[in-house]
């Protein structure tokens with residue numbers, strides 16, 4: 001089917017059920033089926049894989065994932081789409097659907113999700129992989145990816161369609177405008193790449209912005225360096241909250257009530273960060289060292 005035919009088919013299917021896409025749920029459906037294939041292919045799925053999809057939509061990506069993976073858990077917030085996809089996916093024994101918000105709150109996923117993932121992985125065995133493969137709703141893409149990096153198991157691979165700007169922030173390097181807490185957080189744990197930039201025309205309805213398929217590959221050796229990953233993530237966010245401010249004043253305010261200014265200065269000067277330093281100039285390794293030094297100093 002061409003993009004136009006898929007868009008017509010989708011709009012007719014929704015209209016027949018008396019429905020329209022709901023903007024607040026980020027309902028921009030991928031209508032270029034080659035790109036749906038590219039997303040699934042980029043994940044290099046096998047029957048040993050357990051895939052989490054957030055945003056079932058009408059189930060077009062879900063079907064492909066079900067063909068290639070061992071098990072698929074798919075989550076959809078919209079009741080009408082959930083009903084439509086349930087019919088579409090009926091009879092697919094390796095697909096489990098959850099109706100509801102994938103997020104419990106900004107900082108955590110719906111607990112049912114990881115319970116189901118762990119169950120499915122234990123059925124497959126020790127060599128099971130866990131992946132996120134999804135055309136994510138833009139407004140929740142950051143908390144979904146960020147929170148999944150806190151979960152056990154952490155996804156081995158995440159292939160997701162997100163807003164292009166967000167993809168650029170994920171791969172950004174120090175001293176660039178896109179370098180942010182998200183860059184440091186995801187690159188501290190994963191190899192990150194932009195697989196493809198997508199124009200608005202490949203979606204129906206068309207979003208106002210370009211999108212990107214990103215691939216994040218978890219690197220367990222990077223994770224094992226962290227003594228307290230939650231502390232690290234919170235501090236990264238605090239360091240970049242006022243990214244143009246001097247590092248010293250950012251650290252002093254982040255550590256207010258926890259550490260004296262003189263102690264902060266001691267940590268910064270021991271690491272060679274002068275008065276003019278800013279968080280956005282520090283490499284990921286330097287940020288990791290700084291946060292670990294603060295953690296140790298605070299614990300003393």
Ligand SMILES: C[S@@+](CC[C@H](N)C(=O)[O-])C[C@H]1O[C@@H](n2cnc3c(N)ncnc32)[C@H](O)[C@@H]1O
Nearest residue numbers: 025028029030055056057076077101102135137
């Ligand atoms: C960009 S569409 C993707 C749909 C489909 N997978 C596709 O590729 O065309 C995002 C989907 O996520 C759903 N959604 C939005 N927010 C959600 C949330 N917080 N939890 C679960 N699903 C959500 C929307 O209703 C929508 O179906």
